[in-house]
Amino acid sequence: MSTITIDTLFHHRRRHGHRQIHRSSLTPITKFQLISKAPQPFHLICAQTPNTRYFQPLKALGSAIVETSESSIITFSETFQLKRTEKVEGKIAISLESGKNEDCWQLTVGCSLPGNWILHWGVNYVGNVGSEWVQPPPDMRPPGSIPVKDYAIETPLERTSASPEGEAFYEVMIDFDTKSSIAAINFVLKDEETGNWYQHRGRDFKVPLIDYLQDDGNVVGAKKRSGAWKGALREISNIFLKPAAEPKGENIRDPGLRKKSLQVFYKEHSVVKEIVANNSVSVSVTQCLEKAKNVLYIETDLPGDVVVHWGVCRDESKNWEIPGEPYPPETNIFKDKALRTLLKQKINGHGSSGSFTLDEGFLGFVFVLKLNENSWLNCNGRDFYIPFSSSVAPAKHSGLTPEGKEEHKELDTLVISGNALGSNEEVSANTDEIINDIRNLLSDISSEKSRKTKSREAHKRILLEIEMLAAEAYSIFRSSMPTYIETDLQEDEGLEPSVRISSGTGSGFEILCQGFNWESHKSGKWYMELHEKASKLSSLGFSVIWLPPPTASVSPEGYMPTDLYNLNSRYGNIDQLKVLVTRLHEVGIRVLGDVVLNHRCAQHQNQNGVWNIFGGRLNWDERAVVADDPHFQGRGNKSSGDNFHAAPNIDHSQEFVRKDIKEWLRWLREEIGYDGWRLDFVRGFWGGYVKDYLDSSEPYFAVGEYWDSLSYTYGEMDHNQDAHKQRIIDWINATNGTAGAFDVTTKGILHSVLERCEYWRLSDEKGQPPGVVGWWPSRAVTFIENHDTGSTQGHWRFPGGKEMQGYAYILTHPGTPSVFYDHIFSDYQSQISELISVRKRNKINCRSKVEIMMAERDVYAAMINEKIAMKIGPGHYEPSNGPQNWSLAVEGNDYKVWEASSK
Amino acid sequence: MEISVIGSSQVNVGRVNDIGFCNFSKNLNVKICNLKNNNYSKGFNLGENLSFVLPSRFPIGCCVKASASAHNQAAVVSEKSPNFTRTKHNDGVKLFVGLPLDTVSNCNTINHARAIAAGLKALKLLGVDGVELPVWWGIAENEAMGKYNWTGYLAIVEMVQKLDLKLHISLCFHASKESKISLPQWVSRIGESEQSIYFTDRSGQQYKDCLSLAVDDVPVLDGKTPLEVYKEFCDNFKSSFSPFMGSTITGISVGLGPDGELRYPSHLNSTRKNIHHGAGEFQCYDKNMLNNLKHHAETHGNPLWGLGGPHDAPGYDESPISRGFFTENGGSWETPYGDFFLSWYSSQLIHHGDRVLSLANSTFKDAPITLSGKIPLMPSWYKTRSHPSELTTGFYNTVNRDGYDAIAEIFSRNSCKIILPGLDLSDEDQPNKSRSSPESLLAQITSSCMKHGVEMSGQNSLISGGSKGFEQVKKNLLGENAIIDLFMHQRMGAYFFSPEHFPSFTQFVRGLNQPVQSLDDLPVGEEDNAENRPAMNLHMQAA
Secondary structure (H helix, E strand, C coil), rough: CEEEEEEEHHHHHHHHHCCCCCCCCCCCHHHHHHCCCCCCCEEEHHHHHCCHHHHHHHHHCCCHHHHHCCCEEEEEEEEEEEEEEEEEEEEEEEEEEEEECCCCCEEEECCCCCEEEEEEEEECCCCCCCCCCEECCCHCCCCCCCCCCCCCEECCCCEEEECCCCCCCEEEEEEECCCCCEEEEEEEEEECCEEEECCEECCCCCCCCCCCCCCCCHHHHCCCCCHHHHCCCCHHCCCCCCCCCCCCCCCCCCCCCCCCCCCEEEEEEEEEEEEEEEEEEEEEEECCCCEEEEEEEEECCCCCCCCCEEECCCCCCCCEEEECCCCCEEEEEEEECCEEEEEEEECCCCCEEEEEEEEEEEEEEEEEEEEEHHHHHEECCCCEECCCCCCCCCCCCCCCCCCHHHHCCCCCCCCCCCHCCCCCCHHHHHHHHHHHHCHHHHHHHCHHHHHHHHHHHHHHHHHHHHHHHHHHHHHHHHHHCCCHHHHHHHHHHHCCCCCCEEECCCHHHHHCCCCCCCCCCCCCCCHHEEEEEEEEHHHHCEEEEEECCCEEEECCCCCCCCCCCCCECEEEEEEEHHHHHHHHHCCCEEEEEECCEEECCCCCECCCHHHHHCCCCCCCHHHHEEECCCCHHCCCCCCCCCCCCCCCEEECCCCHHHHHHHHHHHHHHHHHHCEEEEECCHHHHCCCHHHHHHHHHHEEEEEEECCCCCCCCCCECCCCCCHHHHHHHHHHHCCCCCCCEEEEHHHHHHHHHHHCHHHHCCCCCCCCCCCHHHHHHHHHEEECCCCCCCCCCCCCCCCCCCHHHHHHHCCCCCCEEEEEHHHHHHCCHHHHHHHHHHHHHHHCCCCEEEEEEEECCCCCCEEECCCCEEECCCCCCCCCCCCCCEEEEEECCCEEEEEEEEE | CCCCCCCCCCCCCHHHHHHHHHHHHCCEEEEECCCCCCCCCCCCCCCCCCCCCCHHHHHHEEEEEEHHHCCCCHHHHHCCCCCCCCCHHHHCEEEEEEECCCCCCCCCCCHHEEEHHHHHHHHHHHHCCEEEEEEEEEHCCCCCCCCCCHHHHHHHHHHHHHHHCCEEEEEECCCCCCEECCCCHHHHHHHCCHHEEEEEEECEEEEEEECHHHCCCCCEECCEEHHHHHHHHHHHHHEEEEEECCCCEEEEEEEECHHHEECCCCCCCCCCCHHHCCCCCCCCEEEEEEEEHHHHHHHHCCHHHHCCCCCCCCEEEEEEECHHHHCCCCCHHHHHHHHHHHHHHHHHHHHHHHHHHHHHHHHHHCCCCEEEEEECHHHHHHHCCCCHHHHHCCCCCCCCECCCHHHHHHHHHHEEEEEEECCCCCCCCCCCHHHCCHHHHHHHHHHHHHHHCEEEEECCCCCCHHHHHHHHHHHHCCCCCCCEEEEEEECCHHHHHHHCCCHHHHHHHHHHHHHCCCCCCCCCCCCCCCCCCCCCCCCCCCC
């Protein structure tokens, strides 16, 4: 590993004629070998930097140095590598011009910064504008293009000499036929060198080729929110290329493009790239035995003025202290706490150096380097620490302590894109770090008042980590001990008084109505339309209604919220909403607000042009955005859940975010009168935060949308959906049961049951209902359709014509059933109404007991609370008349429901 | 490391080794951190410290932090990495948490290892000192006598060691029905033909979860006595785990009977839920016990007293004080016969305890660990004169006689600590009709221990004691007369980490560390969700 060459040794000898001890550090190696996960290049001073460099200047320093000549020992010599990022500004140029002839035009994208540039692009055809990218036709692809998946092309930019400044310029040209049906070219630039993506205001660059938007003023809104389930880059589309200063740029098109014909244009966008510069600083310490002095020499090749901000320390605590005079030239005392010495520029202009003579008795020299007011250099997040004494070798020397192990990671990608920010960190790694860093903080926290504020934050962080670990342990223990869980839950259920109100269940007797569909925003007066229907909904037996998302949103349906406090949406304005809520309350229906907490669309760009600065009353910046979605360059923590890729995901681990959200929810409760929440995309963040929000906003009822896919084996749905169910249950658990969740499992199973006539699926291996409703009925909100799965989106439509079997199932079974608006106002209304009245009459609630009577190929039958019996499927079933006298209550296509009347 | 030193007589070779430290430099990687002008001012009302906190989850944050300190230009630099010195728990109470009973499966693998790993980290972060691990006879020596398999246990011990937690080992010479851990197969096979190795009650029912203390010195196990087998088990454990002794493993408790406790299985197989109905029965009807009793009676000059246990002792479900042996006034327990029987019955237990503790002490006395044994807390009927529950369990403790003095004495003699469960039980929550008083009993045992200089560790009894249980534990640990210096909370598992339980445990730990601090500044995990649910009186999984 280390080799000391004969040259070096001779060199030492020649200089000093005394024994030389060459050491870089006093820290035992083994520690670092254990700790260092990724060995980094080994910089041994004598191998890399000829020692002569150190000693030449010593001569020039006058008396202090001369004194050392006879009996001095070099006790420390080290070169520290300094990695520094420099910002380089450049531009991205986009031009559109006519080519060889009228029909053949050319789009040129260029970049003036060095790099390995790739154009990542796709097109939209007329007719599917505003949706997803598709690949351009082959004749449009420049040479060297590579298809990426099925929707994009990657074309490298060529270096050209045609740049006006004579500097390197990179560009790519795309020829296209204006007669083709291509409506727009979308692209982002990628620098393969750094892996960074460059976008236009956090979105794709979009170059419209034809004016296809005459009757659609809101392209962005046309985007299907549902696309999030597929999640990909292509979701982040639909922004017109615009000069940056346009206030509402997203919705306003460039006037130059309004004309039918294509316009020539040339636009430049500034772009900033960070380039890593490698420098180093060398430090050597010479101990002069006779004079009891240490002479420390610092030399660096950093350009410009370099100030050493330094002090000395007497003990292991590394507390800074100012030594007695004399100080080197160009030294100032800084606030009685440190000294600042300007290093002397070398004569050749390449770097600077300085020497510091210090009395013995100090254990070490601590410093950081200051380049200018805003640029500081330190040693992996710590001060540089240079030990003096060679007689002791304490374990914790030299800036790096064992706790520092996490800091070996590359730090130079701090700015450009969030993609390097801890995205590879596992929770457990994080835990290790915390354990090592701050062990026993819990007991420390009260010990010293001065530390209190600081440690409080760390403390919270630990508690959060503990909660997450506990949740993890809990879910595994639970799933590996199914028998225990069941009894636990049953006991839990059994013990709850039947009408206890909790936000997870409401009264337990709730029947939910989803009060909108995917088209409801179209009229612009949905609130008023619903107002008319309030009494009807009440008479049908609904006790809770779920209203559409009320906030201002990029998409008209409301799921891309912008300013949370702006409640004027496509569904109506805030006053109409208040009137509606009042009306619903009058008729005895509680109101759930659809709150989108996972993501939020930004209104402004950050300095990199990425859209992650929010507007409105909650004007968060990129610190409110999770760090692990590269598209939005968030500076928050890693997401605590899955990411929704179409908008900046909110980092709920930030306290200011949580505080604001809680305040907002309370405001919605008070100002609008909402009774509870339907929580959008709760897969995106930890359920523990939901609990926090619910504890604060105290809703009457809350339900979360935790939607992920079921287990399939070779395209066939698995009978055992425990894992799917478990994920939902884990989420409910993380909320501490303060929220219910949509029983996606039950819907999925009903799909298979009805599509393939496999009614046996409705009994799981333990003879229980197979959905969430069989496991934690009181927190299951059963449904068969919603605005995403059905309506005009139809992402996962319930088997057509069999909806009533689905309702016969969910409206007779435990859980809280939710009926979709489209079904309420359809031919099914009377049947649904009858099922609801049977449910109410027999006091079936979210905790009712199910006894499955039959689960065969073509028929499923169950008895609920021994009060009603039901069957679905073409097969035959009749409840046997035991103590109950069964009478048919509702009957329809392939379903029957009976009520018991005591003999 | 490759060092070549060429031709230099002046180089002190001894110090050349120091060159090794040069290695260190490879970890020094200095980077720039551009501290940007923090212009987050536009309407942002963030707390100042926030800018320190935001990035701190990531290593990169450390860089930002440090730069920021430097930017503030001060000696605050030293503050950014405060030396977190360990503050002792108040009164030196250490906190352990029991690992699941089935941590190591029957085939010597770790059950739900991921959950345990996460759980251990959570505990470590919480500031828990260590964990308790039951080591089962029926797993480690399952196949044949003298054939030990420690692989699963070694793996767990390593896991614990990596997290720098301490470990208390419970050597379990009993079986556990609830976690489906039985006695070693070869022992059970012997038990099939030789029924008398098990405790037996008056009606002939047997307790097969541990061996009867009457066979301690009888060579029933293929020519060896159970004590010899226990001793070899302990010896083998000690040698197999010697690298961990004193470092990771700081304590060992040795199983003394049913559930590891020094007692008779007076309630036999009945679940402890019904414990309050009766006081249990005497378990002296196996062949060896009866022989022993007969012999003792003959020596005593009353051969008729040696024919069996008290004929008028109540059954499991009968109220003990209504009639017969334990009757409050004039019951047989106060007669010379009663005294004869109870003295013998309890002395058998004490003698058994003494022998097992002594063998454990001889094995572990040179190991740097604390040795302990567990005794039960039988608080029901404590408020009566006869203390029937304690009597059937083997503790001759009545209104007239201190039964715990002799117990404390054997622990003292063998330099053992006493582990006492039930620290979470309060008089208030005891059913009235059981005349139970855990607090008084605890006080009595404590004073016996103090008298004999025996140290004590505590455990909880109910796994769902809720916050009230924790309050009681805290009271017992931090109270004026508290001598308990270690508390083992039972036990990790799904319930432990559940939202009903874990928050109150967190609060408990914090309360233990800082009893006087107000809780207002700690927003997370604050809420006390564990409602006291009397109906869910799940009993601890005792080891």
